[in-house]
Amino acid sequence: MTSRIDLTDKAKELIQELTDKHGPLMFYQAGGCCEGTQPQCFEKGGFYPRMNDAMIGLVEGYEFWIDRDLFEYWQFSHFTLDVLDGFGPGGFSLETPLGKTFKIHYRLFSEDELKDLEPVTRY
Template sequence: MVERVIATPATLELIELLRAKHGPHLFFHQSGGCCDNSAANCYIEGELTIGPGDVQLGTIGGLPFYMSVSQFAYWKHTQLIIDVIETHGGGTFSLEGPEGKAFLTRSRVFTDAELATLRTSEPG
């Protein structure tokens, strides 16, 4: 099965830490830029409204992962790979900031075969 979003082992480890600290009701939303720096942000349910302008790309670490419909139009040909980097915190609205870490979105272009498979199940 081709997945639109995947997580590195470091990401899965950080998700477990955040789940232990903040509870099980967490989710991700890929920001579109500006002050929250085009990153995968992790929130507690209710901190950010998910609406008809968002699509769920999949799950990572058992948590739903969303992106805006307009942003998906640009990224639908790529697989998002969510990783973790060390940072000094701040500059993010995401839960991992106080941990001295930040989620980082990497990507790779899908192959033609993967795209053909994905077209049958495009989100939104």
Template sequence: MVERVIATDAALALIAQLQAQHGSVMFHQSGGCCDNSAANCYLPTDLTIGAGDVLLGHVGGAPFYIGKSQYEYWKHTQLILDVIDGHGGTFSLEGSTGKAFHTRSRLFTDEEWAGIEPLVARDLA
């Protein structure tokens, strides 16, 4: 099965580091306001997920959300969470590590898209 969101080894290592330091974490793909189009990492209590957010999947055990309107635009792509050197947004937990989460994407092939598991209503809530 093709996942809607995956993570590189570097991203998984940084997620594990943040989980060891903070406990549970979650991601929200920013729509481009303050932190450009970055995947921001939060404590679950730091961001309210609501009807305007879509659960794409999990990376390193952490839920990964995207805004519903942004999902509609990007639904034909697989998001790939990666890490780059530098400082990400001030809102994201990794900001002090000297690294930043970075989202890459690729289009699903026709075969992948035909077989991708549809999101259920709870994921689109």
């Protein structure tokens, strides 16, 4: 099956660092408001997805949730979780005090990939 989300080596390293410090994690990407569409990292259970939000896959074993409206817009896109130096648009995510910010790179799925996509889980 075609994965809906992958991650860079830099993201893997930061996730390990955050896991060592905070324990199990979760990710949520909102559709706007104060954090824009920046992916946010929380301690597991530190954020509750809304009804019909979509869990598109796991990153290093941790759930990656997407706002239901954002998923409708990006459902035909592959996500790659990456890390940049600096601060994103907000300060709620666990990596912020480290001077890092998670970022998503998008690309459209090919026709072949669309035929074999991993299913999403809805909350």
